Amino acid sequence: MRDAFRIRFQAMGGDGEFMIAAVDETQARRLAQAAIDEVRRIEHKYSRYREDSIVSRLNAAAGGPAVECDEETLQLLDYADTLYGASGGRFDITSGVLRRAWDFRVPRVPSSDELAPLLALVGWPEVERRGARVRLPRAGMQIDFGGFGKEYAADRAGALLSGRGLRHGYVNLAGDLRVVGPRPDGSAWAIGIQHPRQPGALVASLPMYAGGLATSGDYERGFDLDGRRWCHILDARSGMPVSAWQSVSVRAPLAVAAGTLSTIAMLLEDEALPFLESSGHDYLAIDRHGTLHQRAFPGPPAGGEATRRPPAATPHPTPT
Amino acid sequence: MAATEAARLPGSALLAAALALPGVQPASADSAPDQRSVSFRYLDYLDRQPGRDRVRIKAPTVHALAPLGSDWSVSGSLVSDAISGASPAYHSSALTRLRDKRQAGELSLTRYLADGTVSVGAGYSTEADYVSRGLTVQGSLSSDDRNTTWHAGLAVNRDAINPVTGAVSGERKRVADLLFGVTRVLSSNDVLRLDASASRARGYLSDPYKLFDERPRERRSTRLLLRWNHHLPSLDGTLRLHWRAFRDDWGVRAHTLGLEWVQPWRWGLSLTPQLRLHTQSAARFYVDAQPGPSVPLPPPDALHSSFDHRLSAFGARTWGLKLAKTLGPEWTVDVKLEHYEQRAAWRIGGRGSPGLEPFQARSWQVGLTRVF
Numbered sequence: 168m169r170d171a172f173r174i175r176f177q178a179m180g181g182d183g184e185f186m187i188a189a190v191d192e193t194q195a196r197r198l199a200q201a202a203i204d205e206v207r208r209i210e211h212k213y214s215r216y217r218e219d220s221i222v223s224r225l226n227a228a229a230g231g232p233a234v235e236c237d238e239e240t241l242q243l244l245d246y247a248d249t250l251y252g253a254s255g256g257r258f259d260i261t262s263g264v265l266r267r268a269w270d271f272r273v274p275r276v277p278s279s280d281e282l283a284p285l286l287a288l289v290g291w292p293e294v295e296r297r298g299a300r301v302r303l304p305r306a307g308m309q310i311d312f313g314g315f316g317k318e319y320a321a322d323r324a325g326a327l328l329s330g331r332g333l334r335h336g337y338v339n340l341a342g343d344l345r346v347v348g349p350r351p352d353g354s355a356w357a358i359g360i361q362h363p364r365q366p367g368a369l370v371a372s373l374p375m376y377a378g379g380l381a382t383s384g385d386y387e388r389g390f391d392l393d394g395r396r397w398c399h400i401l402d403a404r405s406g407m408p409v410s411a412w413q414s415v416s417v418r419a420p421l422a423v424a425a426g427t428l429s430t431i432a433m434l435l436e437d438e439a440l441p442f443l444e445s446s447g448h449d450y451l452a453i454d455r456h457g458t459l460h461q462r463a464f465p466g467p468p469a470g471g472e473a474t475r476r477p478p479a480a481t482p483h484p485t486p487t
Numbered sequence: 488m489a490a491t492e493a494a495r496l497p498g499s500a501l502l503a504a505a506l507a508l509p510g511v512q513p514a515s516a517d518s519a520p521d522q523r524s525v526s527f528r529y530l531d532y533l534d535r536q537p538g539r540d541r542v543r544i545k546a547p548t549v550h551a552l553a554p555l556g557s558d559w560s561v562s563g564s565l566v567s568d569a570i571s572g573a574s575p576a577y578h579s580s581a582l583t584r585l586r587d588k589r590q591a592g593e594l595s596l597t598r599y600l601a602d603g604t605v606s607v608g609a610g611y612s613t614e615a616d617y618v619s620r621g622l623t624v625q626g627s628l629s630s631d632d633r634n635t636t637w638h639a640g641l642a643v644n645r646d647a648i649n650p651v652t653g654a655v656s657g658e659r660k661r662v663a664d665l666l667f668g669v670t671r672v673l674s675s676n677d678v679l680r681l682d683a684s685a686s687r688a689r690g691y692l693s694d695p696y697k698l699f700d701e702r703p704r705e706r707r708s709t710r711l712l713l714r715w716n717h718h719l720p721s722l723d724g725t726l727r728l729h730w731r732a733f734r735d736d737w738g739v740r741a742h743t744l745g746l747e748w749v750q751p752w753r754w755g756l757s758l759t760p761q762l763r764l765h766t767q768s769a770a771r772f773y774v775d776a777q778p779g780p781s782v783p784l785p786p787p788d789a790l791h792s793s794f795d796h797r798l799s800a801f802g803a804r805t806w807g808l809k810l811a812k813t814l815g816p817e818w819t820v821d822v823k824l825e826h827y828e829q830r831a832a833w834r835i836g837g838r839g840s841p842g843l844e845p846f847q848a849r850s851w852q853v854g855l856t857r858v859f
Contacts (some may be wrong), residue, residue, distance in 0.1 A: 198601075239509050249504035253496040286587075291845075319808030322511035330633060332601035333555065347513075368539060424505040446498025 171336065171351060174199040177202030178206045178316045181341030187328070188351045189334035198331060202324040202338065207321040213243075213312045216265070223312055230306030236299050243312055243319070244294075250314070250427055252290045255286065257434035258427070259291045259403035261303075263311045270400050274390035282406040291401050318381055318426035320347070321345040325422070337375070338422075344380040345422040361386075363453055365412035369457070371416075371451055379422030383429040396455075400433050411436035411455055418449040493783040510632075519560050519599040524551040528858035531615035534827075534848035536579050542572040577698040577794035578776040578782065585696065588750075589614045595623070603636075603750040616695075619646040637683070637686070638668035650695035672812035676718040684710045693793075699785050700793050702772070708735035725749040733767075739798065741767035742835075750758025761825075763809035766835040769800040799840035802833025819856045825849065 174185045185202060189195035207240040216219045221240050228234050236244070238266075262283045268277035288307050295302040303310065304307035312319070317340045324338045325345030337346040337356060349355055355374035362368040363386045373380065385398030397408045415432040419425040428446050432439040440460060443450045450465040476479065506512065521793035532544040550564040568589040573582040595608030605625060609620040625640040641664070648658040668682035686708045693702045714729045727747040734740045744763045751757045777783050785792035806826075812820035827848040831839025 242507065242509050244509055246504050249496065249500060253498065253501055255495045319508060319511065322508070324510055326513045327631070330631070332599075370778075419502055420504075421502065421505045421508075422504045423508060423511060427505070428501055431498075431501075442498045444498075448498075448502070448503065 172196075176203050176206075178203065179210050179320060179340055181317075182339070184339040185324075185328075186336045187277060187333060196339075198328060198333060199434075201331065202328050204410075205324050205327050206320045206340065208322060209316065210268060212323070213316050215309075215311050215313075225301060226309045229308040231298065231302075231401055233295065233300035233302035236301050238299075241299060241301075244296070245292070246315070246340065246434060247312075248312075250431065253357035254431045254434050255434060256404050257402045258314060258431055259289055259452045260312065260314060261291050261294065262289045262305065262401060262403035262406075264288045265406050265484050269401065269408075270399075272386045274392045274397075276397060277390065279405075280346070285410075286406050286477070289406070291403075292337065308401045314347065314430060315423050315427050316341045317341065318345075318379070318421075318423040321422040322379065330487050331441065342382060343422050344425055346375045346377050360416050361414075364457065370414075370453065373416075373418065374453075375418070378418065378420045379425040380416065380418045381422055381429050382414055382416040383426070383433045385410070385433075398432065402434055404445070407435055409436050412439060413453040415439065415443070415450060415452040417446070418444070419446075422447070462475035508557075510630070514751065516534055518538065519558055520554050521595075521859050522551060523551070523817040524856060524858045525549070526854055528852055530850060530852045530853040532848065532850040534846065536575075536846055539582060540572060541582065542570065542574055542585070545569045545756050547693055550691075555732075557605075558599050559597070559598070560597045562597070563592070565592045570836045571815040575796070576696070578785065578796060578842060579846075580776075581698070581782075587614050587616070589617075591619075602631075614794070616650045617646065617648055619644055627739050628740075636670040638666070638670070639827045640664075640666040642666075643832070646690075648691050648695070654695040655691060660688065660690035660692060662686060662697050672769065676720065678714075678716045680711070680712075680714040684712075686710070687825050688764040693803060697795055698782070699774075699794070700795060701785070702770075702793055703791055707739055708733060710740075723751055737798070738769070738771035739767055750848040755814070757811045759807075759809040759811075761809065763805035763807075765803040765805075766833070767800060767802075767811045768834075768837060769840050770798040772839065774833075775799075775802075777839055778842065796829075796840075796843050796846060798812075799843060800837060801829050801831050802835055803827060803829040804833065817859050819854075819858075821854045821856075825851075 171186050171188045172192050174187060174196060175182045177486050183206060185199045187195040187198055189198065209252040211217060212220055213222050217223060219257060221236060246258055250258045268281045268285055288305060293304050295304055320345050321338045321340045323343050325347050328336065328338070329347045334348045335351045336348065337344055344358060346356060355376050355473055358373045358375050359380060360371045362370040363384050383400065384398065385396050387399070389396055390399035395410060400409050401407065402409055412433050415429040417425040417428040419428060425448070427444065428448060432443050432450070432452065435442050437456065439452060443452065444462065451461040453459055510811060512727060526545040528548045529644055530544070530546040532543045544857035546566055546568040548564060548566040549843055550562070552585040554560050554786045563756045570585065570587045570589065575586050589612060590705060591610065593610040595606050597604055597606035602657045605626045607624050608623040612619045621642060623640065623642040625638070627636050627638045629636045644662040649656050649661060664684060664686045666682055666684035668680060670678065670680040672678050688706045692704060711732045712729065714727070720724065722819040727749065729745040731743040744764060747759055747761045749757060749759045770793060772789065772793055774783060774785055774792050774794055783794065805825060807821040807823065807825040809821060811821050812817060829846040830842060831843055833839065
């Protein structure tokens, strides 16, 4: 019988973890290294902080010439277009400029005068694309893939491991999971979902055999002021934080689908439940009053298995 | 470039869009089969020349494949050939009766690794006058994106030959084959495969039942095989094209072009028409037939000679049709008909060997496969 080895690493601004069933740790590490390399490749290619990344080159050319993009980037842009459509313009990969007004380390709500010039730079429909050439039409416009890059990396790493013969294990990038296959004995991995108001506590434990699981929540970054929570998940149309949900978790075949479904559900506020139902995937949503809404997920943690091994179920960066 | 607010996409559209992202789904190298399969085939072959049936072969075959755990598979086959009829002692003349039975078996074991496969196999075949033993080792290695797979294989055979005519006895034949190949997925509809192989045969390579058949004791040959499978989504059919080039140090140069169209139909039926064109030059020591009834003789100073029409210069055409039908989730039945015709005049790029009768063969085969 194979054992499962846990391999930790740092990537994409958070904790990464692979659980890999292998005959020995050497084999597990060798497999993990290829997957870590893939995660780092995506991190570098789409980093906002590296001047040579495709994202930096697109942003630097805003208002200027079009930039030739490779196939992978074009496909990510296609996906971003779908997200814009599915969220009615709330999920917009050009909304990163709003970060200049929102600093969640300080409990201060920016004025509408501060937001207005930034909102003028938000506008995915204005991004021009001719074949492989992409152009941001106004100087100061920015795109970034922070809204789903980590989940995409988790899927790529999971697919790579699976292609190399891994049957039992998962990829966990700061709480975004891609499960390649069940435990070596065929049973499910029990994945804990963090309680949005009680750090370290679990609100549920979800059995995962394969596929993606991701959570978006208001608890990771944000501040409390005047009796409400101001979180980092911003509606791209208004530039203001959403407040209907404390957290939304979705289980879908891919981590990238789970992650973007949960983020869009947060953004849709009162329309989230019909949207989640229409997706056909399992979800667990906790509204602003702490009430649980779910489909097909088991209830609060039964203890034992689940509480023993909670992964870092932190929310992922969303379009802020 | 963007969708509009007016037409908000349903949540179900997201997964489909996500699945279109590159590299998010596993692309596996060959993985161990997770089902067993057993198939039974029966072949009936008959060849003839004008006015005379020649060789008839009836051959039932069983083949089985089974997974062993998650990383191994084992496969094996057994075949029993019953050969009867008559074969010419030289050119198309002096048909001599023959009757033989051949029993053959093969067993191979495959290990599936993360990026490839390794398999070893052994085969044994026995006839009244001929025993053959073979060993094979094969491996494949796939690229990370699984779009390219490299293949390599080595096969060795050791045969013992004791013809009933006593023309020779205790003769041996050894053959070694080495193959390298690459398969490349060009698009979701196109797969290309190129194989290059070299073979060296040493020992008794003559046909003891033919007159004045004295071939060299060594034969080196090389083969190139290019296959292209092209799927046409609009017709849901697949074109399979192959071209094979062969040359050896006996002077035989041959080219074969094969064309198949696989057309799935309703009710689980699939129809595959086939066409194959072949052309070859004669071996250097092949002796042409002479007009008139006299028995030919090899040239007086010839070290080697053969009157075997298979070493002559000719062209050949094969027409075939295969019909397959699935019967529920576990069973498939198929029927295949083929007609082969060989004529000197059909040689392409040169003259065919004169004085030979046209040669024809027809075969039919039925098969039943169960996967469970």
